[in-house]
Amino acid sequence: MRFLSEFRDPSLANAWVRRIEAHLSGLQAPLPIMEFCGGHTHAIFRYGLHQILPSAIEWVHGPGCPVCVLPRAAIDLACTLAQDPAVILASFGDAVRVPGSSGSLLSAKAQGGDVRIVYSPLDALEIARRHPEREVVFLAIGFETTQPATALTILQAEREGIANFSVLCRHVITEAAIRAVLADPDVRLAGVIAPGHVATVLGANAFAFIPKEYRIPTVVSGFEPLDLLQALCLLLGQLAAGRCALDNQYRRSVRPQGNLAAQKAIAQVFEPIGSAEWRGLGRLPASGVRIKERYGRFDAERRFGVTAQTVEEEPLPCSQVLCGKLKPKACPYFGTRCHPEQPLGALMVSSEGACAAWYRYQGE
Amino acid sequence: MCLGVPGKIVAITDPERQLGAVDIGGVRREVNLSCVLEEGERLQDLIGEWVVVHVGVALSRIDQEAALWLDALPE
Ligand code: SF4
Numbered sequence: 001m002r003f004l005s006e007f008r009d010p011s012l013a014n015a016w017v018r019r020i021e022a023h024l025s026g027l028q029a030p031l032p033i034m035e036f037c038g039g040h041t042h043a044i045f046r047y048g049l050h051q052i053l054p055s056a057i058e059w060v061h062g063p064g065c066p067v068c069v070l071p072r073a074a075i076d077l078a079c080t081l082a083q084d085p086a087v088i089l090a091s092f093g094d095a096v097r098v099p100g101s102s103g104s105l106l107s108a109k110a111q112g113g114d115v116r117i118v119y120s121p122l123d124a125l126e127i128a129r130r131h132p133e134r135e136v137v138f139l140a141i142g143f144e145t146t147q148p149a150t151a152l153t154i155l156q157a158e159r160e161g162i163a164n165f166s167v168l169c170r171h172v173i174t175e176a177a178i179r180a181v182l183a184d185p186d187v188r189l190a191g192v193i194a195p196g197h198v199a200t201v202l203g204a205n206a207f208a209f210i211p212k213e214y215r216i217p218t219v220v221s222g223f224e225p226l227d228l229l230q231a232l233c234l235l236l237g238q239l240a241a242g243r244c245a246l247d248n249q250y251r252r253s254v255r256p257q258g259n260l261a262a263q264k265a266i267a268q269v270f271e272p273i274g275s276a277e278w279r280g281l282g283r284l285p286a287s288g289v290r291i292k293e294r295y296g297r298f299d300a301e302r303r304f305g306v307t308a309q310t311v312e313e314e315p316l317p318c319s320q321v322l323c324g325k326l327k328p329k330a331c332p333y334f335g336t337r338c339h340p341e342q343p344l345g346a347l348m349v350s351s352e353g354a355c356a357a358w359y360r361y362q363g364e
Numbered sequence: 365m366c367l368g369v370p371g372k373i374v375a376i377t378d379p380e381r382q383l384g385a386v387d388i389g390g391v392r393r394e395v396n397l398s399c400v401l402e403e404g405e406r407l408q409d410l411i412g413e414w415v416v417v418h419v420g421v422a423l424s425r426i427d428q429e430a431a432l433w434l435d436a437l438p439e
Contacts, residue, residue, distance in 0.1 A: 001370070001390075002370065002372075002414070003370035003414065003426055003431060004389070037366060038365060038366070039365070039366050039367055064366075065365060066365045066366070067365055092365070092419070094365055119393075119419065119420060120419045120420025120421070121419065121420070122394075122396060122420045122421075141365075142365055142366065142419075143366060145365075145366040145418055145423070146365070146418065146419055148399060148421055148423065149396070149418065149420055149421040152396055152398060152399075152421060156381060195366060196368075197366045197367075197368045197418060197423065198366065200416060200423050200424045201423060223367070223368075251427065251430035251431075252426050252427045252428070252430040252431040253368070253416045253424045253426060253427075254424070255424075259399050259400075259423055259424055261398060261400075261401070262399045262421075262423060265398075350365065352365060
């Protein structure tokens with residue numbers, strides 16, 4: 001397939017690995033490199049990059065899987081709404097298995113809740129068109145990559161005057177999570193691989209703060225194996241030359257300023273909130289958005305008069321893994337109390353979670 | 365979750381809602397094209413363009429020239 005298969009060419013991959021090896025000769029090992037995005041984590045394991053690369057490269061898996069950072073309280077709220085017989089709760093497939101305090105959306109479905117998996121918020125809106133007698137609530141999660149889709153859906157619902165559609169908004173802001181990790185004095189990184197699809201929306205420049213403020217070389221990368229190898233090469237090139245800057249490997253999709261129309265849709269519908277709860281990271285400042293008053297009738301929390309209850313999170317080692325301080329395998333629950341069929345922590349839920357990726361591709 | 369997949373716009377299906385059909389690896393999906401439409405451009409002009417699609421929305425046009433730089437191994 002175009003723009004995919006050519007980025008998976010094994011002989012080119014080998015050439016890049018040799019190039020990386022050459023760069024490494026002048027650098028001091030180990031080199032901890034954080035890939036922030038769960039899509040990168042998944043690609044690294046799926047294509048076995050951790051196996052073909054020299055061991056001096058140490059991948060540190062960051063908190064960039066929106067499913068993994070979804071707090072228990074958000075799942076509880078979605079489950080409560082799903083139990084209302086008037087409601088159809090629409091969610092991305094990844095989110096339905098995330099454990100809340102007393103079950104997941106999947107278990108709410110087993111108990112009779114009408115939970116439907118959708119590929120896009122626009123599909124949830126289509127369900128609302130087809131079922132005017134029901135209330136359709138879309139559980140909106142994700143970073144800035146996903147926010148434009150939710151925003152455009154709300155704008156479309158408004159244009160059509162669709163009265164039975166609303167959104168449980170749990171979108172989060174990438175920069176806040178990156179800052180939370182980088183501010184931790186225990187986290188020491190030689191380089192950062194920045195998320196290519198968030199950058200597609202916000203622009204490569206949105207990540208310039210990492211080299212500038214935290215003095216860590218950063219490369220925006222695509223998601224195919226050759227993308228990641230090339231990004232790594234650019235990163236090592238910076239280190240070898242003693243540079244600390246922002247490079248953009250994913251030029252076929254990412255422009256310096258991003259996608260202005262998508263940014264405009266986000267700004268029109270959402271506004272930032274003071275702080276938001278992240279599973280594993282706690283409350284982070286300037287890390288969430290809510291639906292603006294002007295579109296308040298599409299906000300499920302306002303519409304149903306419900307608010308999330310704070311729930312005690314069981315102290316799990318997940319937060320350590322999220323910040324790259326603990327390897328998944330080192331968690332005492334890994335593969336015992338916690339495995340993909342029965343996830344205890346959220347990092348085991350989505351295939352982009354560090355623990356699930358380890359479990360699946362390392363055969364341990 | 366933040367997966368974006370390349371696809372080719374093959375038809376405009378609903379001009380009012382700015383939707384088009386995108387061929388993603390042989391599967392046709394209806395996708396919102398509003399974010400890849402440049403000012404003064406008509407939806408029809410987008411047919412044949414390659415885009416990155418994420419959860420039903422086209423987020424960028426693939427710059428085919430920029431895609432080539434990968435082949436050029438440095439040195
Ligand atoms: S194995 Fe499970 S409990 Fe342990 S860190 Fe991973 S997700 Fe959390």
